[in-house]
Amino acid sequence: MSVPAAIQERAAWLRSEIERHNHAYYVLDAPTIPDVEYDRLFRELQALEHDHPTLMTVDSPTQRVGAAPLKAFPPLAHGVPMLSLNNAFEPAEVEAFDQRVRDALGTIVAVDYAVEPKFDGLAISLTYEQGVFVRGATRGDGATGEEVTPNLRTLHDIPLRLRGSGWPARLEVRGEVLMFKADFDRLNEKQRARGEKLFANPRNAAAGSLRQLDSRITAARPLSFFAYGVGAGGEVLGAATHGEVLDRLAAWGFPVAMERKIVQGVRGLLGYFDEIGQRRAQLPYDIDGVVYKVNRLDWQNTLGFVSRAPRFAIAHKFPAEEAMTTVLGIDVQVGRTGAITPVARLQPVFVGGVTVTNATLHNEDEVRRKDVRVDDTVIVRRAGDVIPEVVSVVIEKRPMRDLVTPLHDPWSLLRHYPVCPECGSAIVRGADEAVARCSGGLFCPAQRKQALLHFAARRAMDIEGLGDKLVDQLVDAGLVHTPADLYRLDVATLSSLERMAEKSANNLVAAIDKSRQTTLARFIFALGIRNVGEATARDLARHFGDLDALMAADSDALQAVPDVGPVVAASIAAFFAEAHNREVIRGLLEAGISWSAEPPANENVQPLAGKTFVLTGTLPTLKRDDAKAMIEAAGGKVAGSVSKKTDYVVAGEEAGSKLEKAVELGVTVIDEAALIELLTQGVNA
Ligand code: 9MJ
Numbered sequence: 001m002s003v004p005a006a007i008q009e010r011a012a013w014l015r016s017e018i019e020r021h022n023h024a025y026y027v028l029d030a031p032t033i034p035d036v037e038y039d040r041l042f043r044e045l046q047a048l049e050h051d052h053p054t055l056m057t058v059d060s061p062t063q064r065v066g067a068a069p070l071k072a073f074p075p076l077a078h079g080v081p082m083l084s085l086n087n088a089f090e091p092a093e094v095e096a097f098d099q100r101v102r103d104a105l106g107t108i109v110a111v112d113y114a115v116e117p118k119f120d121g122l123a124i125s126l127t128y129e130q131g132v133f134v135r136g137a138t139r140g141d142g143a144t145g146e147e148v149t150p151n152l153r154t155l156h157d158i159p160l161r162l163r164g165s166g167w168p169a170r171l172e173v174r175g176e177v178l179m180f181k182a183d184f185d186r187l188n189e190k191q192r193a194r195g196e197k198l199f200a201n202p203r204n205a206a207a208g209s210l211r212q213l214d215s216r217i218t219a220a221r222p223l224s225f226f227a228y229g230v231g232a233g234g235e236v237l238g239a240a241t242h243g244e245v246l247d248r249l250a251a252w253g254f255p256v257a258m259e260r261k262i263v264q265g266v267r268g269l270l271g272y273f274d275e276i277g278q279r280r281a282q283l284p285y286d287i288d289g290v291v292y293k294v295n296r297l298d299w300q301n302t303l304g305f306v307s308r309a310p311r312f313a314i315a316h317k318f319p320a321e322e323a324m325t326t327v328l329g330i331d332v333q334v335g336r337t338g339a340i341t342p343v344a345r346l347q348p349v350f351v352g353g354v355t356v357t358n359a360t361l362h363n364e365d366e367v368r369r370k371d372v373r374v375d376d377t378v379i380v381r382r383a384g385d386v387i388p389e390v391v392s393v394v395i396e397k398r399p400m401r402d403l404v405t406p407l408h409d410p411w412s413l414l415r416h417y418p419v420c421p422e423c424g425s426a427i428v429r430g431a432d433e434a435v436a437r438c439s440g441g442l443f444c445p446a447q448r449k450q451a452l453l454h455f456a457a458r459r460a461m462d463i464e465g466l467g468d469k470l471v472d473q474l475v476d477a478g479l480v481h482t483p484a485d486l487y488r489l490d491v492a493t494l495s496s497l498e499r500m501a502e503k504s505a506n507n508l509v510a511a512i513d514k515s516r517q518t519t520l521a522r523f524i525f526a527l528g529i530r531n532v533g534e535a536t537a538r539d540l541a542r543h544f545g546d547l548d549a550l551m552a553a554d555s556d557a558l559q560a561v562p563d564v565g566p567v568v569a570a571s572i573a574a575f576f577a578e579a580h581n582r583e584v585i586r587g588l589l590e591a592g593i594s595w596s597a598e599p600p601a602n603e604n605v606q607p608l609a610g611k612t613f614v615l616t617g618t619l620p621t622l623k624r625d626d627a628k629a630m631i632e633a634a635g636g637k638v639a640g641s642v643s644k645k646t647d648y649v650v651a652g653e654e655a656g657s658k659l660e661k662a663v664e665l666g667v668t669v670i671d672e673a674a675l676i677e678l679l680t681q682g683v684n685a
Contacts, residue, residue: 003052011055014045018061019161026156027255059132059160066154066216073146073213076137077606078125079172079232080633084142084308085291085315091270094292097314098266101294104303104311110265112295114242115272116257118315119226120286121178121206126152127232128171131162138210141459141534142308151210152177154219157226159253167252172231175254179206180284183222200354202286224285227254235629241295259283262295273316280318289317301625304638307563308535320381322391323351327376330361330411334422336450337530338437340413342367344378344390351382359388363434364413371410375399422446442482442580445475451528455483459534460526461515465508473497483526484587486512520547520595527585531571539563540572542610546597547585551576560645562610562637606635607682611647613638614662617655619672627675634679642667647683650675 018041024032042061049056056062088094101111123139136152137145152158155177162171179187184202191198199205209221227249230237239245243262250256259279263272269292276290294300294312303312329345342361349356359380361367372378372390377397382388413427413436420427425440438444442451452471456463463486474480479493489512494505518526524547525537532540543561544550550572558569575581613631615624615638622630627650628638642649642661649662649669662669670678 003055007048007052008055011045011048011052014041014048015057015060017041018045019159022061022156023159023163023253027253058134061160063160064154064156064219066214066219067150069214069216070150071213073148073211075140075144076135076147077144078137078142079127079170079606080234081308081635082123082125082139082142082145082174082231083305083310083313085313086309087289088314088316089319094269094273094314094316095266097292098269101303101312105299110268111299112241113263113265113269114246114260114293114295115263115269116228116246116260116291116293117276117283117287118289118291118317119176119178119228119257120203120288121176122203122210124148124152124175124177124210124225125231126158126173126175128162128167128173130169131167133158133160141538143535143538146211148210150215151212151218154215155223155225157224157255163253164251166248168233168236171233173227173249173254174229174231175225175227177206177210177223177225178202178285179209179222180224181286182284183224187222225255227256228291232633235626235633239297241297242293242300243295245297269316277318287318289315291315298625301628321351322379322381323349323356324377324379324394325349325356327372327374327378327390329374330367330372330416332413332417332421334420334438334444334446334450336447336454336528338440338444338447340417340420340427340436340438342411342413344372346378346380349380351380351388354382356380356382356388359390361390364411364429364436365434367411367413373398373411420444420446448481449475452480452483452486454528455526456486456515457526460522461518462522463508463515464511465504466511470497470500470508473500482584482587484584484591487516487588487591487593516592516594518593518595520545523547523588523593523595524550527575527581529572529575531568536561536564536568539610551582551585562612562645607680608634608636608678611636611683612645613675614640614642614646614649614658615652616649616658617652619650619652622672622675627672630679631675648675648678 018038021032021038021041024030045060046062049060049062088097098111102108105111124136125139125145126136127134133153135147135149136158137147139145153160179202181202184199184205187205188198199208205221206223209218209223212218228246229242230245230249234245237245237248239248243260246256246260259276261272263269273290276287280287292314294303300310300312303310305311326347327344328347331343331345333341333343335341342364344359344361346357346359361370361372370390370392372393377394379391379394380388381391417427419425420438420440423438423440423444423446425438425444427436428439429436438447440447442448449468449471452466452475453468455461456466456471466486471480474497477497479489480486489509491502491505491509494500494508495502519541521534521538521541524532524540525534539561540550544553553573555566555569555573558564558572559566608631613636615627619627631638639646642658642665644665644667646662646665646667649658649667650672651659651662651669652672659669
């Protein structure tokens with residue numbers, strides 16, 4: 001049954017009217033109509049959509065109220081990876097950043113920088129197709145995030161349809177979801193009145209509100225959004241500067257920081273830092289520093305990336321917050337790899353928005369250098385979501401008795417902990433290592449517990465419900481020695497544990513079972529190989545394609561993987577050389593863990609992921625910058641010189657020494673047509 005044209009037109013008009021008022025109210029902070037009038041329009045649209053369900057569209061403002069709960073957040077691959085920023089804390093680090101930028105650009109004059117506040121929220125990517133918001137995700141590991149589209153749709157700051165024109169067919173908008181300080185206070189007030197959990201700070205409240213499976217809860221939480229960049233689609237905007245990109249985002253309906261500006265050189269950067277530092281308390285939202293970005297986009301391209309952070313940008317962080325408290329005791333923690341970390345147990349103290357009861361002392365030398373002793377008064381520091389640390393002892397406050405006849409001698413690891421407190425194995429410290437380690441390996445229950453928690457973590461095998469209390473119980477009861485043992489647990493055994501109801505036991509067995517189907521990258525990460533984080537695990541999975549090839553690889557073969565150097569290669573080789581580890585892997589595979597041979601989802605979207613290209617000579621139709629942008633948008637890297645790590649050299653007219661080098665090293669040489677084929681078909685086609 002088709003809807004009469006007049007009604008279709010009325011619905012379309014209502015939608016655009018309502019979104020226009022939304023933008024004025026939420027983004028511009030300048031309401032255009034009284035609330036009652038807005039409500040009237042909104043209800044009329046709701047009624048029309050109710051009477052004519054085919055009228056409903058994904059960009060209808062009525063969709064901002066939330067939808068039925070999801071079971072889980074699906075993974076979503078970003079079209080262009082979401083970067084992280086390197087940090088600077090001191091002016092000297094900012095000067096060094098500016099110097100590196102000028103050296104790389106070969107300029108001695110002051111560089112123009114786009115500067116902006118650094119929002120303390122959650123990084124988000126929003127995808128628009130033909131100007132309509134179609135999906136959005138958290139940053140995740142930078143390559144793949146969690147899709148939280150229904151939740152993002154409830155944010156009034158996020159346009160469901162872009163305003164104006166000139167946007168690319170597919171556009172990724174990058175920005176931060178956060179909660180304004182006043183909204184946070186009101187929310188906590190409400191939570192308190194209802195006897196519900198209070199949030200520690202606006203950042204936690206924003207994260208907790210966005211990661212709700214029931215988007216109706218998100219809709220009831222006062223979340224805001226600021227845009228600060230673009231991902232996919234950025235290459236076809238035709239903007240010359242970052243400042244222009246931000247202006248366009250504002251024109252398309254996104255909130256963009258009012259405090260943004262363009263400054264010149266390092267003096268401009270430090271001046272901006274001071275200016276925002278002074279205004280920080282008056283800003284309506286929390287920031288943890290400012291961000292500096294080279295303004296010219298062609299220069300950004302020239303500067304490129306180191307590892308996973310751009311060379312053209314840096315975050316200049318405000319000093320962390322500090323507080324004073326007393327040390328109740330000094331314990332040690334045994335980490336996943338046996339690392340022994342001294343930890344100060346503290347008189348609880350409120351710092352940086354949370355109550356801190358433990359602070360890391362890093363390692364034995366640090367404890368001695370700072371000379372931290374039990375009963376001392378200390379300064380504790382907490383920066384953002386970093387682990388709190390003991391900065392220094394307030395020596396004037398050391399108890400008099402300790403000054404006269406030291407009751408508590410300087411702390412010594414060996415004296416307090418002659419052996420591992422968890423397993424009694426020897427503690428060893430390599431000649432030039434700062435870190436002491438328990439030599440017990442997986443014999444040590446503490447290491448075993450940490451290894452199991454790591455294995456089960458969300459970004460590893462993602463076994464929901466397997467938390468630290470349960471792991472303690474399982475290991476202490478002798479039920480689980482290695483991750484492979486998890487797959488032998490049954491409901492009857494689990495139900496026999498204290499505080500484990502049959503329903504929870506069922507849920508856990510189901511979660512363990514579900515984890516059998518995974519990806520090679522997750523599996524490699526889950527193994528907990530030293531120095532192999534998520535990104536390296538992904539690179540290894542891509543490069544080797546299957547586990548046997550990885551296990552058989554020697555140091556040279558491992559170093560052929562991008563970003564794998566001798567240290568990481570040695571860790572990997574040592575891990576697989578260990579019979580015990582091979583045994584655990586065999587047990588896991590026997591337990592039915594498997595992954596499909598399909599490339600992971602983001603390789604479908606990113607046909608050139610993990611491949612390195614070098615461009616040389618003049619291509620027949622593509623400009624060098626365009627070719628570079630296209631390769632990068634497809635997940636590839638463009639390097640400046642040819643090495644044995646280069647996968648393809650794209651050669652055009654008058655190609656010179658790079659082509660010779662490619663031939664010498666046996667690197668594949670292709671022309672522009674073959675590049676375009678790769679871009680559309682991928683490297684496996
Ligand atoms: C924040 N958090 O406000 C970036 N950010 O740019 C701003 N973060 C960023 N920019 C590239 N303003 C990666 C992250």
